[in-house]
Amino acid sequence: MIRALAVSFAIVLSLSTGLAQSPPTPPAELPPQVEIPGVIAAGTKVQLIKDGFQGTEGPVGAPDAGLYFTDPYASKMYKMDRNGNVSLWREDTGGTSGIFLLKDGRLLGAETGRHRLVAIDPDGKLTPLATVGVGGRSLRLTNDIMVDKKGGIYFTDPAPFAFAGQPPPTEKPPGFVYYLSPDSKLVLIDEQIARPNGISLSFDGKTLFVADTDTENLWAFDVQPDGTGTNKRSFAKLHDPRPGPDGNLRSGADGMAMDTEGRLYVTTSSGIQIIDPRGQYLGTIRTPKNPSNVAFGGPDRRTLYITGRDSVFSVRLLSQGPPDRAK
Secondary structure, three states, X not given: OHHHHHHHHHHHHHHHHOOOOOOOOOOOOOOOOOOEOOOEOOOOOOEEEEOOOOOOEEEEEXXXXXXXXXXXXXXXXXXXXXXXXXXXXXXXXXXXXXXXXXXXXXXXXXEOOOOEEEEEOOOOOEEEEEOEOHHHOEOOOOOOEEEOOOOOEEEEEOOOOOOOOOOOOOOOOOOEEEEEOOOOOEEEEEXXXXXXXXXXXXXXXXXXXXXXXXXXXXXXXXXXXXXOEEEEEEXXXXXXXXXXXXXXXXXXXXXXXXXXXXXXXXXXXXEEEEEOOOOOEEEEEOOOOOXXXXXXXXXXXXXXXXXXXXXXXEEEOOOOXXXXXXX
């Protein structure tokens, strides 16, 4: 019974992330990085920090210049110190994927396997924040998190879908985007995005961004005073899309981060695409393996940490991550 549950849980996580459970592949030989003005110098190389994980996700920089990240397949969370030493920080995480570090030291976690949103105190105490969606519908595969200045929490909740080697489903329901207000009221922002994944927020709190794995679109919403979103629109068309299992072009977009100039760093099948505040594509940071998520960190927040497949990478940038929020 235990083995069956473990296998079932691994399948759920594969459906949520779109990653097939396959042996690690060696990093690809990359062409020299081209310059992206103000973002990355020509010839800059992405460096491997550590590999051998089952499937890395959810990086977020820590105040001590370290890094938290997750391995949802192994149901573990790790902490890296400022010198690059990685240690196990938490086990039995319910397949936590995306995380977000609050200023009070609590970590928010999207427990993909347990279908809920939780808060983890520095001493390890866990508090469920959302377990049931709007209208009594179950949360499905809670995935990524963004927090506004009022303490409200945006998170994505995509539906399962076929992963490598499986036929596409005959019906593919869209995913959900939610907002959990500071007074714990859950609001449905959207239920029509094909597969909502990474999520971010402009510094002024007026625009919500949602990455869509299954199309070319990076979506945007105008944020209202109560935290809800209106005027949904395609903010940018991501470059280098590839045919998905259903034949439609998909970006493979996953997690996101934002620098101090308001540029978005969107992980996609072709690398980390840089989108400026007007929605214009600036270029791509090529990575050895398909990236799943990114976060700024390090003492000066000019290091971009990248999770992807079985590895964690870093790259030094000209740009800088915001000093006053996690991502």
